[in-house]
Amino acid sequence: MDWYPAPDETTLVRTPIRFATGYAHPVLGSRWFRDTERRDIQAELPGWPAGPEYTLHSRTTQQVDKVAGGFLSGVVTAVQLAVEAVVGGNSAGKGDGPSRATPQDPPNESEDFPVLWAAPGTLARTVPWQLDPARRPERYRVDAVVTERRLLLLGVGGDMTAPAEVLWESARDVIAEARPLPFSDGGHDLRLTFTDGSWVRLATGDATKLVGFLTDRRRPVPAAGLTPGQQDRLARFRTELPADAEDPQVFQLPSGVFLVEAKVPAKRGKGLYETHTILMGEAGEPARPQPGDL
Template sequence: MDWYPSPDEDLLLRTSAKFATGIAPAVAGSRWFRDLERSDIQGELSGWPAGPTYTLRTTGDRAARRTGRALLVGIPLIANIIANIGGASGSPFGDVPVRGNPEEPENEVQDFPVMWAAPGTLARTVPWQLDPARRPEGYATDLVLTDRRLLFLGTRSGTLAKADVLGEFTRDSIAEARQMKYSEISADVRLTFADQSWIRLFTGNPDSAERLCELLNGTVQAVPESELSSGQRDRLARLLSELPDTAQPPLITRLPSGIVMVEVRVPAKAGKDLYETHSILMDASGGPAKPHPGDL
């Protein structure tokens, strides 16, 4: 592994993380960094390299973008465009059903801030490498949660070097985590700091987004590997041996009935920065277990 927690702390979760990207027609492919007046603060972020400037898409831009996609994928999408001409207000083609409905139109449809931060607040101190438009090619960022800290790590593809520790925050500096389901595969998370500034991240997997929020909000019980029984540790070792080397560290939680759930994220073949989840349920001896009512 390219990073290890301190001897006196337990690793709870590690997941891919980067600034999210808008999906609503007017903000598709865009992200902004805002103060409380919705002014652009990119130039005020200390040490950040220059990044792209985005503008809201007009109706004409959105029509051209959608028509271009239709030319690439053929008649089925053209039929879909025709079927959706009378769609949602504000979009000539309607919404994308699988993404649900916007929870905060002002932050997801009319604008798409991934940082909301007054001067001097914690959100302004997160690493610039979280921005895919600024970081070097082949560089990726992960979020790590332990029982003491939340960290951001940077890694370079194709190397065995130790991960860069880009930033860290104490657990009590995080006030809330919320899964934002109006997003690509429902994998966005908004982290709100104790000073009420916030950032919005894409985690690559809806399960990762959900578990991160549950762990930070205290609604699930994480189980360190050191607390597993010998049978459970053996079963975990067998699971990990069946997965590729690119698998992330396991997330282990205890369900309300007492059985243990192990989840491991593995890079998905479906697309870049996407992950699939492999999971097992174990009883106290490490044997297979079935969920009880209320467990899942």
């Protein structure tokens, strides 16, 4: 899965990503690809293989789904709480935002569930079909990579020694808006809206964090750019971390506060991490985040 940025750019985040899946009972397990007239356009997308055809669940099916979904939701919630406890509570869907129990956009979340909304010739029509879990091969995933100037989608196959394939990329400035969507399974959905008005609805492990990078809430700061006081605090932070921690990363938030973040492999599950963080000011002193920082 090796992929490396250009010598003059930095990888800010890399995370698995896919098209989202319907969460409300009428659209449960479904996804559609629409133009601005709400027509299905998946057959028009160049190079896309055939995929499943979805229909809204009938009232009878919805009642069955509601019973099964209620039980499953309880299981998912329990698992989600356990994961949040392991990773330090950084999952999306928490806090004082809208509840994920209520659709925020019924025409696109419970009455229909488009994951691609695009007029002819717009950018959303160019995203790769491998984002669709129903189309891509088994043991294949897509990773989103954000650098300070690009968003890339990489294809990763079953052979972990093979290079990742660049499926799609665009400059950051074509993304007009990136925002998390609370009404989703686990709060993992986000919407990327491009400057031409087209958009895609995607799902990832930490939608809020990915959105934060895409909206420039976190500006990476090299260690050489820190003040002596900040470098001293960073050195002390390193001594406080477990031996298997990844090297800390430093970011400046919109208010000017500095966030230092280090990932530590969790003992409770492979691929899970605890995130250790501190906030500091210009001299390395403790600081508080301000509205809009996190």
